[in-house]
Amino acid sequence: MTDAVQQWACERVHQCYWQDDWNCARTQLVLQCEAAQLPLPPLWAEAMAGLHGAGGYGAQCGLVEGMLVFLGLQGALAEESAEEISAHCRNFAAAYEAHFGSLLCRQLRPQGFPQDGPSHACEMLTAQAVAFARQWLLAEKL
DSSP: OOHHHHHHHHHHHHHHHHTSOOOHHHHHHHHHHHHHTOOOOHHHHHGGGGTTHHHHTSOBOHHHHHHHHHHHHHHHHTTOOHHHHHHHHHHHHHHHHHHHSOSBHHHHSTTOOOTTSOTTTTHHHHHHHHHHHHHHHHHHTO
16 A cells, blocks of 8 residues: 555545544545545435444444445446446455455444444544555556
8 A cells, every 4th residue: 555545545534534524434435536536426425324334233344335335336437337336346345354354343343333432433444444445446447
C-alpha cells in the first residue's frame, strides 16, 4: 500500500468520522466514489445509515458493504453485466477476508457496539480498509 494512499485514507476517514459523523459503510462508499471521481447520488450515501455491521448487529462489516455498493454503482455506470459486477464483488470479498481475516463486524470489532462505547472505534480499521480497497481497485484495473 502506498504511503500517499494510506495518508489520504487516514485524513479523509478522520474527517468523515469526526466532522460528518458518518459510519464505516458510508465512509467507504463516499471515499471510493471521491477517489474514482464517480458521481454519487446523495440518497445513496444517506441509505448507508444502517450498514455498519447490519445496524450494529455484528453481521457483515460495513466496510465490505460500502465497497460492494461502490462496485455495483461503478459497474452499472460502466454498463457491466450483473455477472461481471457479482464477480468483482466476490473477488473483493475474498481479498478483504484474506487480508483482514474476516468479513464479519463482530470479529473485526470484537468489542461490539456497547451503549457507553467509544465513538468511531473502527477509525484505524476504516482507514486501512479504505486504502486497501483503493489499492485493490487499482491492481484490478477497475
